[in-house]
Amino acid sequence: MSGLAKQERLAALRASIANIERRPVLSDPVSTQAHAPDQFIVPAPGLVQEVFADERRNTAALLGFALGQARSLLTPVRRAVIYLQMLAEAQEMGLPYGPGLATFGFDPDALVLIRPANIVELLWAVEEALACGAVAAVIADIAGHPKVLDFTASRRLSLRADAGGTSLFLLRYGAWREASAAQLRWHLVPALSATTQFDARAPGETRWRARLERGVIGDRQNQEWLLEWTENGFHIVDDRERRPAQPVERPSLPGDLFADLADRLSEAG
């Protein structure tokens, strides 16, 4: 074989490999919509989002966060949200409660509960639901770390979600992070609720401290927000006075401030 023919052949092989490896372009998570500075940017549909809590007892916080996002994805065509949880786990963690959904601001009629007996059936149902064009979002509540839900499975789900334009929320628990093909990964911690206007002792609006562990929203990466749930959706609470969201690069202390401190110290002494 002459050198030229060999090179041509190699080029053809490379092209075919590139063709095989060409994956479908996943949705662009960057939202270009204009938004108010205190408005939380809800990620675009068709993404797989993992939402992690440290403990199982925070399960309601995860559900609230996922439902809050799912509510904004509901349209006249996409009119259902599917919630999946294995039968045995509902005994321990409770089931989404219709009147509570109404309190939260979510139409209970739009939520369908699926209670499969095992993880294989759960993943099958997730895939079926993602392929349906009338489903706005799928919320899968998975308490353990099942072996079946590995990178391959999550890649499969993310391709399905992308093809169908349906969002998938995987509610997970614990500190362990498996390899997954999710575009966004949140770490969610419930935060002390807002104070109410008339009763300081009463719990106010729900708040979460949400950290984006993976992925990009807008131009934010690895950022932490304090989110509040209001009837208009998520709202970013500015709490930088009390606790900086990110370690900020501070200039070294200016001299006069230093002097101030020294003065106070001398007074105290």
Next chain:
Amino acid sequence: MAAVDRLAAAQMLYIGQNLADAHAMVPDLTAREIDLPLLEAAFGIFADWHSNASPLVAVMNDMNAYGDLVLDITGVSHLFGSELAMLRTMVLRLRQLGYAADGAVASTIGAAWAASHFAPNRVVAADQTGSLLDGLSVAALRLLPMQIAGLTQMGLKQIGQLRGRDRKGLQARFGASLIMRIDQAYGYLEERMTPRLPIAERYAERKFPDPIGLMDDVLMTTHDLGIQLGIRLESEGLGAQAFHLFLYRVDHKVMTLSVNAGSPTREPGHIARLFANRAERLQGEYDAGFGIDMIRLAASSVSPLEASQLGAFSRQDGTDLGRLYDRMSSRLGMFSVVRSAFVDTHIPERAVRLEPVIARSADNPASMPDPEQERPLRLLPMPEPIGITAEVPDGPPMAMTWRRVSYRFVKAEGPERLNAEWWRSGQRLVLVPPATPQELEELKKLGKTPPYIPNVPLFYTWNAVRDYYVAEDAGGRRFWLFRLGIYGVAPNPTWYLHGFFS
């Protein structure tokens, strides 16, 4: 003795004879104790299997201990060539399996019974029914032993002798049932049978020259049958919500698979997919035995379904929620795909009923939840008892221990008092009515103990009043707690955790 076979009958043994008597007559008699439940089950299986010959099959239990198989062959016999050919096929089929079987075809159930027991294996034409019956013994009329004895004593040994008699006299002496049996046998009185399987008017079936065994083949056939059935339903302008697949095995057993759809359908692809999902759920249960030689797909719960245009203006494929729910229900089970239906009550756990999506009921506007009420996002299936620190009598909770973890509350709101249902006050949960004194006496005589009735305390509203609190701990978790009972009124108020807020 409940039954005798041909050999035994030849030795002059008869039904109803003493076993000791029979042993005396035939010393090497093989006698087996009759196992009624087993026989009944076996007859049930036989009956179901015979529905591959005719859809109307019943087991009649009124005459002997084990039953008689009845088939309505109206409009079916031509499939076998003739009535005689059908009878021969049916009886031979059973005999080849090693059973002693006899049969007869007649225009009434009574005449068929008489012929099959006293002049077996023949077809009695409608105009010969009378003449055949006239010559048979009165025992062929499905009478009680007492009636037969009485009639024989009076010299009325043949049915024909009864016909000319005064009916009123016979009725006075032998009871109304005699007259009824005569009328039924001659067809003056209509007799109904209760089919074992639901009658499906619309079905498609296929017989195989060689039995098939693989589930894939069954599913492919289901798709073909779905097309046939779909065409039939379409021509009538109907759709069905329930589909049943009957698999007739060579070894006289029938397997049934059923699927339900949320809305009427007749699309073969959808039906086949539902059955494929249903079959996935079978897994180990599927057993084709020596093969399946006939498959029938039947539709029930039919309702009008207008033809809809496909193509140009139809919705995009795969955007039908109903289809999705059908598929999920067929694979996971109907009760695994549920929605919240609201019940008009203020008791939180009873306010929601999880109902299958594909069998949804109409919403009652009066029972819709009020968004202004503070209700948790997640509700525990059963309230869990907790240890609590709270000010008596009704201060908000300050700390709790739940599942061995303690929580300190920093905020709390409440109470929201939910009163118990006053109209049930002073009542008690009764599952079995307590025995009356006379019944107790009778039970004592028989040496039996009366049924156990737990001593459930009476229901009083003040024991069941709930005060609900929303409490938030330092970590921002919010719980829905309640105290059952009021301090000072209820004997021991207890605290429970019922739900979680987001």
